[in-house]
Amino acid sequence: MKHFLCYFLFFTLGVFSQEKTSLKNALFQLSTKYKIQFSYKDSSVEKFKNISFNNSQSIDSILLSLSLQTQLVFEKIDNKNYVIRFLNTKKKSICAYVVSSKKHTKLPFVTVYYNAQNKYTNASGFFKIKNVISDGFITLSSVGYQSKTIAINTFTKECNIIVLEEEINYLNKIVITDYLTKGFLKKKDGSITLNSKKMGILPGVIEPDVLQSLQLIPGVHSPNETASGIHIRGSTPDQNLVIFDGMKMYHFSHFFGFISVFNPYITNQVKLYRSGTHAKYGNNVGGVLDISVDNPSLQKTTIGFGTTFTHSDFFIKTPLFKDKVGIVFSARRSITDFINSITYQKYSEVAFQNSKISEGLDDESLKIVNAKNNFYYEDYHTKVMVQPSQNSKISFSYLYNLNDLNFTGNTPNINQNFEDDIRIKNQGFRIDWKQGLLKNGIHQIGFTSTNFDKNYQGFRDRTLRNGNSEIANYGKENGVKEHSFEYLFEKLTTKNNSWQLGYQFHKYHVNYLFYREIPGDSNTINDLIDEQANSSAFFTEYQYNNKHNWLLNLGIRLQRFNKPSKSYLEPRLNVNYKLNKSLNVSFSTEVKHQSISQVVDFREDGLGGVFDRFWTLSNTQTFPVLKNTQISFGANYQKNNWTFDLEFYQKNIEGIVLLIDENIKSEKYYSGTNIVYGIDFLIKKQWNNYNTWVSYTWSNSQYQFKNLNNSNKFDGSYDIPHNFIWSHTYSKNKMQYSLGWRFRSGLPYTVKTAVQNKKNEGLKINFEDLNTERLSNYQRIDFSTAYKFYIGKKKKYNGVLGLTLQNLLNKRNILSKDYEIQTVIIEQGTSREEKQVLVETNSLSMGFVPNVMFRVNF
Incomplete structure (x- = not known):
């Protein structure tokens, strides 16, 4: 009985807290309060003069209520922009090639979102979608690039070329590129990163071995010539924190130190901190070596x-x-x-x-x-x-x-x-x-x-x-x-x-x-x-x-x-x-x-x-x-x-x-x-x-x-x-x-x-x-x-x-x-x-x- 009374009271307060207003006025209030913009045709909105509107609810709850009353679609483009449209059953097929903004290189595995679904570009940066609502939108997203939203009605019969701009990441902006050779970067937070797939050849290193490659960086050396005997600015190997795919490593070598246990062909990125380590790294007094592993491909073998x-x-x-x-x-x-x-x-x-x-x-x-x-x-x-x-x-x-x-x-x-x-x-x-x-x-x-x-x-x-x-x-x-x-x-x-x-x-x-x-x-x-x-x-x-x-x-x-x-x-x-x-x-x-x-x-x-x-x-x-x-x-x-x-x-x-x-x-x-x-x-x-x-x-x-x-x-x-x-x-x-x-x-x-x-x-x-x-x-x-x-x-x-x-x-x-x-x-x-x-x-x-x-x- 208590639960019923609580629900009844909540429903009653919700009904009586609502006001009757026009849809256009409701959109104006939402734009002012949440600093967002709505794009729509006046003819689509003006006929709704008497709708229930509760400005105290969350933006998602409000839009859901408006959608149920008007049968309009409130499509979110990004955090600041929404498009209002009628449901449209007319469909078309679209295709495009996705390239980077700098050298127009083809971008594989770009995620394409549409109608609550997604697919990916192939190895040539190409995608094709059949029977998609013509007045809808698609959004393209890829790591390292800025997301882009495009109206489907802008696509022609010929396959479009879509250019993605590289993402500007101020959090870890690079201060030195190709620190030693290709694949080495030094970032603003003091870390030196290594990408074994992009790494150039190094003297005495037969494979892109992480531990052997890092020994060419100033302040990092191995007194006994082993891959695992890394000393970072005077700190012995046990004082350094070595993390592989989120796991702390207490032993990281084969053949009594000569070969590292980290397979270089599945490593994604290696971060080396000689000093200035982040607060999340703890229980060590030396340097930090954080090795991440490739994420599995969801599209390609x-x-x-x-x-x-x-x-x-x-x-x-x-x-x-x-x-x-x-x-x-x-x-x-x-x-x-x-x-x-x-x-x-x-x-x-x-x-x-x-x-x-x-x-x-x-x-x-x-x-x-x-x-x-x-x-x-x-x-x-x-x-x-x-x-x-x-x-x-x-x-x-x-x-x-x-x-x-x-x-x-x-x-x-x-x-x-x-x-x-x-x-x-x-x-x-x-x-x-x-x-x-x-x-x-x-x-x-x-x-x-x-x-x-x-x-x-x-x-x-x-x-x-x-x-x-x-x-x-x-x-x-x-x-x-x-x-x-x-x-x-x-x-x-x-x-x-x-x-x-x-x-x-x-x-x-x-x-x-x-x-x-x-x-x-x-x-x-x-x-x-x-x-x-x-x-x-x-x-x-x-x-x-x-x-x-x-x-x-x-x-x-x-x-x-x-x-x-x-x-x-x-x-x-x-x-x-x-x-x-x-x-x-x-x-x-x-x-x-x-x-x-x-x-x-x-x-x-x-x-x-x-x-x-x-x-x-x-x-x-x-x-x-x-x-x-x-x-x-x-x-x-x-x-x-x-x-x-x-x-x-x-x-x-x-x-x-x-x-x-x-x-x-x-x-x-x-x-x-x-x-x-x-x-x-x-x-x-x-x-x-x-x-x-x-x-x-x-x-x-x-x-x-x-x-x-x-x-x-x-x-x-x-x-x-x-x-x-x-x-x-x-x-x-x-x-x-x-x-x-x-x-x-x-x-x-x-x-x-x-x-x-x-x-x-x-x-x-x-x-x-x-x-x-x-x-x-x-x-x-x-x-x-x-x-x-x-x-x-x-x-x-x-x-x-x-x-x-x-x-x-x-x-x-x-x-x-x-x-x-x-x-x-x-x-x-x-x-x-x-x-x-x-x-x-x-x-x-x-x-x-x-x-x-x-x-x-x-």
């Missing part, structure tokens, strides 16, 4: 496959249900377990150096027989997108990648059988829903789950002279499970300013196990860490534009970790001012915190330390929350094919942790600070088909730990004062060439000595002052070339054949220097004697490494 000397891959992008559902699937697998290519041999030589694998294969005294080295890697990615309506999208993404190594054999000289297993697996899943348009507001909700697992197990079974068996076990395990929820609201405000508001929740489970069991050895270790934690964050950001000269991003993030139970306020500011058409100046400052990071583990394992880092959560005792306070300012200039980019930066990172074997020092974990300051500089010039650029970074990285090195500052482990790259690219017809020279300072290292244990139980390592010595300078020359070709008269299929030569002069640089205690055999037989000695080991860079790539797309 695209297939590609290719191979190199290390792996083969395949991808497909296709609609499942036209206009509604599409899918992207990619698969990549190594060929290393059945083809022993020269590239695989060269990579293996570096990846396994100084480990038990290389020692057993190279050292005669440890000569291995019956050796089996089985290794392979693979990755898969699937993305399904559902578009139930024009303004709504739902996507499902799944990622899987694996590296698997099994090494077995026996060593007759010391009567030992062994087995080593390394398995690195990463899985991720994300479901994402977006609703709305930027001008009215976009709501986005996402759920993500990732699971990283890294496991090493080593087994040694040695037969002694007395016939007894001595078994040694080694192991390292590290796992991270993360589940997260995210809500983001984004809206354009007046004058193309924008506003963001969001919330994020993350739940973590991290475990780490290190064990070493050697009979008769006092250094037996069983170290277990198993913790859970969660974090939550509220953030908001406003972006302000002023007459295309000013761009200001002002954001704030309130980050809370439950371990330790504390909240952190993180202000973010990024300013860019355009002095003239060619010159921009910029400034940014930010505060960031991080609760999950990697710790360096110096302890020896049975394999020789193929991986020496593990993920761990912050706590109140051992591992503090990392904090970074960063500031940068600079200028960039582009005119007459010249490009200059200069930035100064300083960052102060607190909470860095080192782990040293408890038998070496009185303490186990050491926490300290890392201060980094430097200059990034780029100069580039292009002459027709020839392009050359120099990127240079000067930096200084200093560590300070309370109980190490007498609490004095010392050079950071990855301090590289000078990093210089000179690159060249040249293209002619279907050929491309690229040559590059890299030069940088050598890394610091610590001298170690051997001392006798107090109980005469053998030798132990003693650390001298940390990082007091430095390796020799590093340099290498790389070359790449590629030939693009087409198949068939209509050129529907295209392909590329590429060759790269890394380290053309075969210079073996020293990447790191370390020391370890080894047991050597002095004599054999009845006089057999074993002795412990301190051995210096150098990790060398890659020598000359060739690679070939063949690819076809259709």
Whole structure:
């Protein structure tokens, strides 16, 4: 009864709140109140003199009421314009070609809306619609172009040509085009974006690999030559936030770092933030790498496959249900377990150096027989997108990648059988829903789950002279499970300013196990860490534009970790001012915190330390929350094919942790600070088909730990004062060439000595002052070339054949220097004697490494 009374009261108030007026007067009131315009013929409107009109309702409700009373159609053209017309059953067929305004290039997959339906232009930019109401309208919409509405009665019997103007996006306007080469852009917010499909050839890069390509940018480098070992302005890889298709990545390489797990042929856009990150990015103190994946095509099927000397891959992008559902699937697998290519041999030589694998294969005294080295890697990615309506999208993404190594054999000289297993697996899943348009507001909700697992197990079974068996076990395990929820609201405000508001929740489970069991050895270790934690964050950001000269991003993030139970306020500011058409100046400052990071583990394992880092959560005792306070300012200039980019930066990172074997020092974990300051500089010039650029970074990285090195500052482990790259690219017809020279300072290292244990139980390592010595300078020359070709008269299929030569002069640089205690055999037989000695080991860079790539797309 109560519900009936409420409905009756609402209906009664609605009826009596209405007034009787003419349609023309009602339209005038609506135009004044909502600042909109109605287009109509007077004869269509003037006859309606007595209609019910309630000006207090929403505009949609009012127009619906008027339409029901008059049988007129109120057709919305855009937010400011409506057309009033009678229903018309007369129909016609129309067709047109859609082209861009600049070069009149044909635009495929442009959305054509009509009569609450839509279709798309084909690969030639053509569309045809049959039996459409002749006095209606169509609207054309495409990403990167301004929407256009056209009256159907303007179409002639011949197919029209419709020109779409490029969209002017003031929010992320580009300040430098072709930052290094084609496909690289620098935007006003300080980000550098990379489009792998448009990217030109780069020296030493066989495929448009994201991680390898970014290392040519000033301030980004990899001290150990790997794709995954990216340091961004002094921040180590674990301090950088790497996101792939909305999923945070805790491991992003194959072949122990040499190849990234991101298939470049399905990536859409890569955004790199060296500083000045947006408020939505959190729980990291370094740079940000945000990698998006192609959205599935709802109209056309695209297939590609290719191979190199290390792996083969395949991808497909296709609609499942036209206009509604599409899918992207990619698969990549190594060929290393059945083809022993020269590239695989060269990579293996570096990846396994100084480990038990290389020692057993190279050292005669440890000569291995019956050796089996089985290794392979693979990755898969699937993305399904559902578009139930024009303004709504739902996507499902799944990622899987694996590296698997099994090494077995026996060593007759010391009567030992062994087995080593390394398995690195990463899985991720994300479901994402977006609703709305930027001008009215976009709501986005996402759920993500990732699971990283890294496991090493080593087994040694040695037969002694007395016939007894001595078994040694080694192991390292590290796992991270993360589940997260995210809500983001984004809206354009007046004058193309924008506003963001969001919330994020993350739940973590991290475990780490290190064990070493050697009979008769006092250094037996069983170290277990198993913790859970969660974090939550509220953030908001406003972006302000002023007459295309000013761009200001002002954001704030309130980050809370439950371990330790504390909240952190993180202000973010990024300013860019355009002095003239060619010159921009910029400034940014930010505060960031991080609760999950990697710790360096110096302890020896049975394999020789193929991986020496593990993920761990912050706590109140051992591992503090990392904090970074960063500031940068600079200028960039582009005119007459010249490009200059200069930035100064300083960052102060607190909470860095080192782990040293408890038998070496009185303490186990050491926490300290890392201060980094430097200059990034780029100069580039292009002459027709020839392009050359120099990127240079000067930096200084200093560590300070309370109980190490007498609490004095010392050079950071990855301090590289000078990093210089000179690159060249040249293209002619279907050929491309690229040559590059890299030069940088050598890394610091610590001298170690051997001392006798107090109980005469053998030798132990003693650390001298940390990082007091430095390796020799590093340099290498790389070359790449590629030939693009087409198949068939209509050129529907295209392909590329590429060759790269890394380290053309075969210079073996020293990447790191370390020391370890080894047991050597002095004599054999009845006089057999074993002795412990301190051995210096150098990790060398890659020598000359060739690679070939063949690819076809259709």
